[in-house]
Amino acid sequence: MQFKRRIGLILLWLAPFALAFAAANKNDPYLVVLRGAGNMTLVAVSIAIAIVLLRRGHWRRCTGRLLVVLWCLPPLLMSAAHLRFELRKHDVLHASRVEARQLGPHFIVGYSSFSEVAPLAEQGLIGGMYITRHNIRRRTVDELRIEIAALQDKRRAAGLPPLIVTADQEGGIVGHLSPPLTKVPALATLAELPPEQRKEKAEEFGRTHGRELAALGVNLNLAPVLDLKPPVRRNRLDFHTLIGQRAIASDPAVVGEIASAYVQGLEESGVGATLKHFPGIGRVRTDTHHFAANLDTPVEELEASDWRPFKEVLARSRAALMVGHVTLTAVDPDRAASHSRRVVQGILRDKWNYQGIVMTDDLVMGAIYQHDVCRAVLEAMNAGVDLLLVAYDGAQFYRIFDCALEASRQGRLDVTALGASETRLGRALLATEP
Structure with a gap:
């Protein structure tokens, strides 16, 4: 049980980095399979985990605050990537x-x-x-x-x-x-x-x-x-x-x-x-x-x-x-x-x-x-x-x-x-x- 808990804790810290990378590069051809429903799922999971961490009081500890911020990064980075895409698209269409x-x-x-x-x-x-x-x-x-x-x-x-x-x-x-x-x-x-x-x-x-x-x-x-x-x-x-x-x-x-x-x-x-x-x-x-x-x-x-x-x-x-x-x-x-x-x-x-x-x-x-x-x-x-x-x-x-x-x-x-x-x-x- 202790081993599983450690593995879960490691994943909790590593996963937001992987999701943040995917979010920032959402428009890359290699990530085309994530477009649409995949991107929405990524955002929903990130927000849900951030909310759970907040409800469990992680914000009161320094490391907990860092973890919450990390899980907030994927939606923010995805929004930025989407904005860049839309601005470029607007420039082309106009x-x-x-x-x-x-x-x-x-x-x-x-x-x-x-x-x-x-x-x-x-x-x-x-x-x-x-x-x-x-x-x-x-x-x-x-x-x-x-x-x-x-x-x-x-x-x-x-x-x-x-x-x-x-x-x-x-x-x-x-x-x-x-x-x-x-x-x-x-x-x-x-x-x-x-x-x-x-x-x-x-x-x-x-x-x-x-x-x-x-x-x-x-x-x-x-x-x-x-x-x-x-x-x-x-x-x-x-x-x-x-x-x-x-x-x-x-x-x-x-x-x-x-x-x-x-x-x-x-x-x-x-x-x-x-x-x-x-x-x-x-x-x-x-x-x-x-x-x-x-x-x-x-x-x-x-x-x-x-x-x-x-x-x-x-x-x-x-x-x-x-x-x-x-x-x-x-x-x-x-x-x-x-x-x-x-x-x-x-x-x-x-x-x-x-x-x-x-x-x-x-x-x-x-x-x-x-x-x-x-x-x-x-x-x-x-x-x-x-x-x-x-x-x-x-x-x-x-x-x-x-x-x-x-x-x-x-x-x-x-x-x-x-x-x-x-x-x-x-x-x-x-x-x-x-």
């Missing part, structure tokens, strides 16, 4: 028309509810949306289709270009809208088939995805994966990238062949493709969803292997290109490729003469978000990245857009780069219109 029209087209945002995303779409604060499993949970395909159409109607009424509507339908373990959409096998399952058969099946997979996504209102699929299959097992802390299960093959020729056929099937259905994750994460053992990662391979070796599928598919299609949050150390050791001018402008635009759409991987991923995300946003836009993706936690859009807003107001955005990007986006939108 951006001028000129600011919204200049910056908004460059952002793709995930969302949870129509009421949350409608003002962003209507005011031109975003250029597109990311649709995933929570958007279709407990809903029919028709309900989501009607919602997307309603948002497009708002865009037309406001005199704005159509939204780019994206989804993550790779096949295999990444098919965030399946079910209810058809669950297509991973493209990797085709690698061992005879060439003609795998080409035919890959086109069929692309047409299946394209037909269903187009019917829903999605016009850009974040697929296929062109990273080469890793030669060795990845780090045990790779919880989310799982590229070994998503990559098509280790042979660049096979990857290019299957991916080209898949993209052709998608485009025939009126849906664009997105090649990912340049400069390639097959050789990287670290999960960029959580940690920074380096790609230390010489450029000459990457040109001869990992980059061959990217070049091949880009030459045969209108595909967009997603740049990952891995640092290509031979080109730019100081920043991830997703916001490196040396990579985006130097390699993709100048060396490869690629003038299509370049987008970042999700900026909410730990490799970027847990560092200087404002620096990443500024550098990405100045590097000629066209679309910045805020997918996993759409609430982070306000922080990330505010970074761009502040940079614009301080005159740190490259207006020439933004103008060139606007032209590329305009061409892409015209190509997707029926």
Whole structure:
């Protein structure tokens, strides 16, 4: 009994520190599971324990007063965090028309509810949306289709270009809208088939995805994966990238062949493709969803292997290109490729003469978000990245857009780069219109 009492006393002193940390960081993507009911429970528990301590007379002792204060901290810190979020949100929603029209087209945002995303779409604060499993949970395909159409109607009424509507339908373990959409096998399952058969099946997979996504209102699929299959097992802390299960093959020729056929099937259905994750994460053992990662391979070796599928598919299609949050150390050791001018402008635009759409991987991923995300946003836009993706936690859009807003107001955005990007986006939108 004495032992249990000591444990309880220790927890009584330690718990408020843990709750205070969670409260102060309530808007962090890692704590998204606590939003709503979780936050309310945290506040209620803290206040209840503080009241119990007061009623039991702890306020009369010095240590007791300290304990009561500690249990009052979580609600106060949560209120402060919520106020910061609301002030930032207010600043974004009240951006001028000129600011919204200049910056908004460059952002793709995930969302949870129509009421949350409608003002962003209507005011031109975003250029597109990311649709995933929570958007279709407990809903029919028709309900989501009607919602997307309603948002497009708002865009037309406001005199704005159509939204780019994206989804993550790779096949295999990444098919965030399946079910209810058809669950297509991973493209990797085709690698061992005879060439003609795998080409035919890959086109069929692309047409299946394209037909269903187009019917829903999605016009850009974040697929296929062109990273080469890793030669060795990845780090045990790779919880989310799982590229070994998503990559098509280790042979660049096979990857290019299957991916080209898949993209052709998608485009025939009126849906664009997105090649990912340049400069390639097959050789990287670290999960960029959580940690920074380096790609230390010489450029000459990457040109001869990992980059061959990217070049091949880009030459045969209108595909967009997603740049990952891995640092290509031979080109730019100081920043991830997703916001490196040396990579985006130097390699993709100048060396490869690629003038299509370049987008970042999700900026909410730990490799970027847990560092200087404002620096990443500024550098990405100045590097000629066209679309910045805020997918996993759409609430982070306000922080990330505010970074761009502040940079614009301080005159740190490259207006020439933004103008060139606007032209590329305009061409892409015209190509997707029926």
